[in-house]
Amino acid sequence: MKESKGLLLEGSELNTSTSILRSKVIKLEQKQDFLTIFAQNDQYKGKRFFWKSPDGASVFAGIGICKMLQSNGMEQIYEEVEKEWQELLDGSEINNPFQTAGVGPMLFGGFSFDPKKTRTNLWDNFKDAHFYLPAIMFSEIDGEQYVTVNQYGDRNDLVEVIQACFEKLEKNEDTSTVNTHSNKLLDSKEINGDQWKRMVSEVVQDLGQSLKKVVLARESRLVFEQDITTEAVLENLLNRQKNSYVFALESGKDCFIGASPERLVKKAGKQVFSVCLAGSIARGMNEEDDESLGQELMNDPKNRVEHDYVVQMIRSAMEKVCSTFEIPDEPRLLKMRDIQHLYTPVTGTLLKSASVLSLIELLHPTPALGGYPQALAIEKIREAEMLDRGLYGAPIGWLDYRGNGEFAVSIRSALIQKNEASLFAGCGVVKDSDAEMEFKETAIKFKPMLSALGGQLG
Ligand SMILES: C=C(O[C@@H]1C=C(C(=O)O)C=C[C@H]1O)C(=O)O
Numbered sequence: 157m158k159e160s161k162g163l164l165l166e167g168s169e170l171n172t173s174t175s176i177l178r179s180k181v182i183k184l185e186q187k188q189d190f191l192t193i194f195a196q197n198d199q200y201k202g203k204r205f206f207w208k209s210p211d212g213a214s215v216f217a218g219i220g221i222c223k224m225l226q227s228n229g230m231e232q233i234y235e236e237v238e239k240e241w242q243e244l245l246d247g248s249e250i251n252n253p254f255q256t257a258g259v260g261p262m263l264f265g266g267f268s269f270d271p272k273k274t275r276t277n278l279w280d281n282f283k284d285a286h287f288y289l290p291a292i293m294f295s296e297i298d299g300e301q302y303v304t305v306n307q308y309g310d311r312n313d314l315v316e317v318i319q320a321c322f323e324k325l326e327k328n329e330d331t332s333t334v335n336t337h338s339n340k341l342l343d344s345k346e347i348n349g350d351q352w353k354r355m356v357s358e359v360v361q362d363l364g365q366s367l368k369k370v371v372l373a374r375e376s377r378l379v380f381e382q383d384i385t386t387e388a389v390l391e392n393l394l395n396r397q398k399n400s401y402v403f404a405l406e407s408g409k410d411c412f413i414g415a416s417p418e419r420l421v422k423k424a425g426k427q428v429f430s431v432c433l434a435g436s437i438a439r440g441m442n443e444e445d446d447e448s449l450g451q452e453l454m455n456d457p458k459n460r461v462e463h464d465y466v467v468q469m470i471r472s473a474m475e476k477v478c479s480t481f482e483i484p485d486e487p488r489l490l491k492m493r494d495i496q497h498l499y500t501p502v503t504g505t506l507l508k509s510a511s512v513l514s515l516i517e518l519l520h521p522t523p524a525l526g527g528y529p530q531a532l533a534i535e536k537i538r539e540a541e542m543l544d545r546g547l548y549g550a551p552i553g554w555l556d557y558r559g560n561g562e563f564a565v566s567i568r569s570a571l572i573q574k575n576e577a578s579l580f581a582g583c584g585v586v587k588d589s590d591a592e593m594e595f596k597e598t599a600i601k602f603k604p605m606l607s608a609l610g611g612q613l614g
């Protein structure tokens with residue numbers, strides 16, 4: 157309880173007639189497991205998020221909502237979030253003795269892949285810009301743990317939230333509160349499977365001098381016996397998908413969840429980091445087999461071309477905003493549990509200060525999820541793809557009040573809706589693509605989520 161007292165806003169701090177944001181931060185002395193905290197607060201289901209970076213250097217659990225920043229279908233979607241976030245921060249009182257990025261008030265959320273694409277009701281619970289400032293946020297940065305409490309105006313229901321949260325922590329009951337009972341898969345449907353293959357073949361015909369690459373995605377819908385719990389799926393993802401961004405964003409009864417190997421952008425001060433990830437092959441049955449598949453991928457012209465469009469586009473984006481940057485000439489292999497990719501890391505130093513949202517605007521969608529060139533590819537996807545991508549394939553992540561942030565590309569993901577889930581997977585279609593092979597590639601990309609949901613052993 158000692159710790160939670162330090163977080164409560166009292167007396168004059170609470171007695172306010174104007175609506176402003178007040179935030180307080182403390183450091184946690186006793187190390188906690190954030191997934192347990194997430195699971196213990198299931199009365200806030202629908203108002204929670206979870207995030208882990210691939211190296212584990214940052215882990216976040218958000219409980220409750222202090223303020224939502226959400227909007228649909230705007231032209232200036234990134235600028236709008238930026239503006240609203242600045243307005244919320246203007247005049248705020250932030251009591252944060254720590255300089256660490258990711259500590260203090262921070263927005264978490266994501267964007268739709270393409271706000272101009274006609275919406276279906278699949279994504280009714282998510283807006284095109286879907287962000288919120290959590291009421292309580294647990295952040296672990298480089299092994300140190302902090303709690304930030306955010307309060308807007310005179311809402312003091314937060315007191316109960318904090319107290320309940322810390323009481324549970326102190327009871328320190330069973331630490332394995334995540335219920336991982338198995339949930340039986342009753343049905344699984346590949347949506348428009350054959351039509352999808354036909355579409356891939358047609359798009360290949362459209363490729364040529366102007367349009368070079370289009371990423372086409374599809375959906376698989378699963379039905380389980382029981383409602384799917386976010387924490388159980390998160391636990392599986394954390395255990396099985398190492399080196400991935402693990403994320404979950406709940407909204408109402410739905411949850412968008414995944415384990416992505418792909419960074420869109422990270423900004424820390426003037427440093428920017430991105431990744432070119434495209435080109436895929438299966439993992440091998442044994443070490444030798446795996447190695448030879450890896451070499452096959454490294455030497456495959458079709459995959460190298462697919463990869464190179466991403467490098468070209470990100471390079472020209474870096475040229476616009478960086479004073480210096482580094483992109484290796486050759487990709488290397490990135491081996492995930494179910495798949496291997498061609499991977500080229502990107503690091504740079506910003507010419508002048510640029511917000512993380514402006515960097516997202518500059519990059520999204522890269523040819524890893526859109527195509528090349530960007531505008532033509534998006535148009536083609538809008539017209540040809542029989543799928544409402546919603547938040548799939550789009551930026552998901554966080555930005556703090558000091559302008560730092562990190563966004564992943566939300567692939568290897570699923571939309572959970574009670575006892576059902578939609579899985580999404582896409583692939584880069586280029587001149588030498590074969591519809592059947594691309595279909596198989598997307599099937600491999602369903603694997604991480606399928607297995608985390610319990611749709612398949614292993
Ligand atoms: C589109 C996805 O993945 C993207 C497509 C890849 C490819 O076609 O080789 C590889 C990595 C990602 O950039 C997905 O996983 O859904």
Ligand SMILES: [Mg+2]
Nearest residue numbers: 435436583584
């Ligand atoms: Mg591919």
